[in-house]
Amino acid sequence: MPEPRSVLVTGGNRGIGRAVAEAFLAAGDKVAVTTRTGEAPEGALGVPCDVRDAASVDAAFTQVEAEHGPVEVLVANAGITRDQLLLRLGEEELVEVLDTNLTGAVRCVRRATKGMVRLRRGRVVLMSSVVGLYGSAGQVGYAASKAGLVGVARSVTRELGGRGITANVVAPGFVETDMTAALDEKTRAGYLAAIPAGRLARPDEVASVCVFLASDAAAYVSGAVVPVDGGLGMGH
Numbered sequence: 001m002p003e004p005r006s007v008l009v010t011g012g013n014r015g016i017g018r019a020v021a022e023a024f025l026a027a028g029d030k031v032a033v034t035t036r037t038g039e040a041p042e043g044a045l046g047v048p049c050d051v052r053d054a055a056s057v058d059a060a061f062t063q064v065e066a067e068h069g070p071v072e073v074l075v076a077n078a079g080i081t082r083d084q085l086l087l088r089l090g091e092e093e094l095v096e097v098l099d100t101n102l103t104g105a106v107r108c109v110r111r112a113t114k115g116m117v118r119l120r121r122g123r124v125v126l127m128s129s130v131v132g133l134y135g136s137a138g139q140v141g142y143a144a145s146k147a148g149l150v151g152v153a154r155s156v157t158r159e160l161g162g163r164g165i166t167a168n169v170v171a172p173g174f175v176e177t178d179m180t181a182a183l184d185e186k187t188r189a190g191y192l193a194a195i196p197a198g199r200l201a202r203p204d205e206v207a208s209v210c211v212f213l214a215s216d217a218a219a220y221v222s223g224a225v226v227p228v229d230g231g232l233g234m235g236h
């Protein structure tokens with residue numbers, strides 16, 4: 001059995017992040033999740049953290065390091081939507097979605113890679129979306145935040161690829177979580193018609209890809225965008 005690693009999943013109290021945390025727990029790792037609200041899954045360490053606040057991110061990592069050792073696997077998953085047509089998109093909504101999804105992820109990656117550089121190994125997995133490269137009406141800010149993560153993963157790969165660190169992007173399509181439960185029936189039916197798989201994903205189907213990207217089997221995969229979208233975004 002490989003040594004258990006210190007894994008941190010942001011936004012691990014519910015949805016995809018929770019499934020990711022459970023998958024790493026099942027693989028035998030020491031798992032911590034950030035919980036801005038809610039509870040950590042059983043067996044995981046919950047650490048309070050708001051990714052919009054650098055001091056809060058730092059405190060969360062410090063707590064994880066004290067309990068589990070330096071973070072070797074970061075899954076930057078925390079994210080929000082603030083959907084609005086561009087002409088109606090408010091300044092606050094725009095800033096909030098970019099600050100949470102993009103800048104928040106960078107804050108976590110910056111803090112995590114400090115320890116990874118010292119360890120000379122590490123895995124960064126960034127939770128993007130099919131929307132980042134495919135585009136989506138009413139989601140300009142969200143799409144920008146998710147496309148930005150590709151630049152983050154590829155720059156981290158160029159900066160730190162020689163130190164045993166990989167950084168990859170997972171791009172889910174539509175996944176059964178609170179985020180998609182908020183969609184109205186018409187929008188949901190439209191998406192279903194466009195997805196070759198003919199169904200939404202289960203959170204564990206995204207989680208298994210994160211576990212693979214963090215595994216030894218993926219040691220030579222870096223800067224990649226891995227779609228988990230039932231074929232929705234093919235070629236994007």
Ligand code: NDP
Nearest residue numbers: 011015016036037050051077078079129172174175177179
């Ligand atoms: P949920 O809305 O179910 O969960 C979002 C998670 O992010 C929650 O744990 C939430 O914490 C956390 N979070 C939000 N803002 C912050 C913050 N400022 N600081 C710390 N944590 C925060 O979303 P999903 O599980 O559906 O989505 C997870 C990720 O996957 C997101 O990045 C999303 O964009 C992406 N994604 C989702 C898809 C889907 O179809 N569901 C498709 C493609 C990508 P809290 O509970 O406290 O709000």
